[in-house]
Amino acid sequence: MPINRTILVLEDEVPLQNAIKLKLSKNGFDVVTARNVEQALNHLADIEKVDVIWADHYLLGQETGLDFVSKVKNFEKWKNIPIFIVSNTASPDKVQSYMALGVDKYYTKSDFRLDTIIAEIDKILEKIK
Amino acid sequence: MQNLANDLEKFKLAVDNASDHIVITDPDGIVLYGNKMVEKITGYNLNESLGKKAGVLWRKPMDQAYYEKLWETIKKNKKIYVGEIKNVRKNKEEYEASISIAPVLDNKNKVIYFVGIERDITREKEIDKAKTEFVSLASHQLRTPLSTINWYAEMLLNGDAGKMKAEQVQYLQEIYKGNQRMVDLVNSLLNVSRLELGTFSVEPKMTSITKIADEAIGELKHKIEEKNINFKKEYKLNIPEMMLDEKLTMIIFQNLLSNAVKYTSEKGKVNLNLGVKGKDLEIIVADSGLGIPKKQQDKIFDKLFRADNVRQTDTEGTGLGLYIIKAILDNTGGKIRFESEENKGSKFYITLPLGGMKQKEGTKKLN
Numbered sequence A: 001m002p003i004n005r006t007i008l009v010l011e012d013e014v015p016l017q018n019a020i021k022l023k024l025s026k027n028g029f030d031v032v033t034a035r036n037v038e039q040a041l042n043h044l045a046d047i048e049k050v051d052v053i054w055a056d057h058y059l060l061g062q063e064t065g066l067d068f069v070s071k072v073k074n075f076e077k078w079k080n081i082p083i084f085i086v087s088n089t090a091s092p093d094k095v096q097s098y099m100a101l102g103v104d105k106y107y108t109k110s111d112f113r114l115d116t117i118i119a120e121i122d123k124i125l126e127k128i129k
Numbered sequence B: 001m002q003n004l005a006n007d008l009e010k011f012k013l014a015v016d017n018a019s020d021h022i023v024i025t026d027p028d029g030i031v032l033y034g035n036k037m038v039e040k041i042t043g044y045n046l047n048e049s050l051g052k053k054a055g056v057l058w059r060k061p062m063d064q065a066y067y068e069k070l071w072e073t074i075k076k077n078k079k080i081y082v083g084e085i086k087n088v089r090k091n092k093e094e095y096e097a098s099i100s101i102a103p104v105l106d107n108k109n110k111v112i113y114f115v116g117i118e119r120d121i122t123r124e125k126e127i128d129k130a131k132t133e134f135v136s137l138a139s140h141q142l143r144t145p146l147s148t149i150n151w152y153a154e155m156l157l158n159g160d161a162g163k164m165k166a167e168q169v170q171y172l173q174e175i176y177k178g179n180q181r182m183v184d185l186v187n188s189l190l191n192v193s194r195l196e197l198g199t200f201s202v203e204p205k206m207t208s209i210t211k212i213a214d215e216a217i218g219e220l221k222h223k224i225e226e227k228n229i230n231f232k233k234e235y236k237l238n239i240p241e242m243m244l245d246e247k248l249t250m251i252i253f254q255n256l257l258s259n260a261v262k263y264t265s266e267k268g269k270v271n272l273n274l275g276v277k278g279k280d281l282e283i284i285v286a287d288s289g290l291g292i293p294k295k296q297q298d299k300i301f302d303k304l305f306r307a308d309n310v311r312q313t314d315t316e317g318t319g320l321g322l323y324i325i326k327a328i329l330d331n332t333g334g335k336i337r338f339e340s341e342e343n344k345g346s347k348f349y350i351t352l353p354l355g356g357m358k359q360k361e362g363t364k365k366l367n
Helices: A014-026 A037-046 A065-073 A092-101 A114-128 B002-016 B036-042 B064-076 B122-157 B166-197 B209-226 B246-262 B294-299 B308-313 B321-332
Strands: A005-010 A029-034 A052-055 A083-087 A105-108 B021-025 B031-034 B081-088 B094-105 B111-120 B205-207 B230-235 B242-244 B269-277 B280-287 B335-341 B345-353
Touching (some): A014 A114, A014 B122, A037 A065, A065 A083, A092 A105, A105 A114, A114 B122, B064 B094, B064 B111, B122 B166, B205 B246, B209 B230, B246 B280, B321 B335
Parallel strands (some): A005 A029, A005 A052, A083 A105, B230 B269
Antiparallel strands (some): B021 B111, B081 B094, B269 B280
């Protein structure tokens, strides 16, 4: 199992955030968590290398996952970090907006198992290694 | 004679004061009469509408096909036309109306008048929309707790929190399965509300339909094996790639196949055939299951309808699957029909034009 991969998880629901964190840790990730966009951006600035981002759409505070992704994609240093959106909302316009911003995958939360999403993350990280 | 005059006066008063908008026209649709509600609803007084083509003042322009169908029904086929239409009052306010136009024939079966009745149904439409939006909102909200149950059950079943006793695993599996059912139900309700609100989009891409079919079969593999169902698929070799919306096509296969598996008893048969028929791609799903009772076959595509025989033997269905399929096909140029006999089985035929589905933008009102 590859080690020392850091993932930033942006999810406002604490029970869900915990589940994601536990499962990712078991799969060899260092996990940092945030519940709003500002926290997430601070983490990105503080941590030397974030390998991958997991983000929800609706978050604490005014800003959504879309605001977050567009900010990340505007930073030279961060724009190539793979982003996985895992959200309750799967309305076509939202999915399209995320895809247009260049996220790697979009999942409807309740339709996917954690291990399925993590396997996809592994696959993409494997590819860009 | 006095009686006749009284009768005529009575009818005139009744029509004048009726609660719906009533117009009488000549065979070319020129207004000869309008009652009080015409003015009240449209804002145009009788002098403005008399001698003009009915509706020309207040109708929102509809496409040519709409008028062709209307005139064919009332003038050529001499039948009553019933529909819904968008209108604009004199003060520019838009409203929706239900409309029915009946031809009045002489004793030689020639049209002498048309009687058009319209009713303002804007309020009903708004209430219906509010209801659908509520369902959509509630369904979205349900997804968070459903995900919580899903993911924690998944971790426990995986042994992430230590090994469990066989009995504990079994109970947890029931929780997990129950939750999956709830997820499916929420997804169906969301699909229904998107279809009813028109917020769903159709995004066709060049796709292999057999690949989508295989994916849907894959999802059902477990159930097929569990029930020992003799499942056969046959794809003709000449199936081209088509412009399809993958998600919508997937929903069609998921619902058709899961119905077939659900309503077929152990060791029964389910067949899936894909082939080209004329200008269409044809999907046939046949099963040796419960079948649909003859007297309920006309209701099978109604929302929430479940036939008596399946309600008595199965508690899982929602009555939404075929309704969703029909709504998708109605919006993408497809068709569905079936043959079915109780206790023998059902055979569903779906056709999709080989030219593919047409693009449709979803509106941005809902999350």
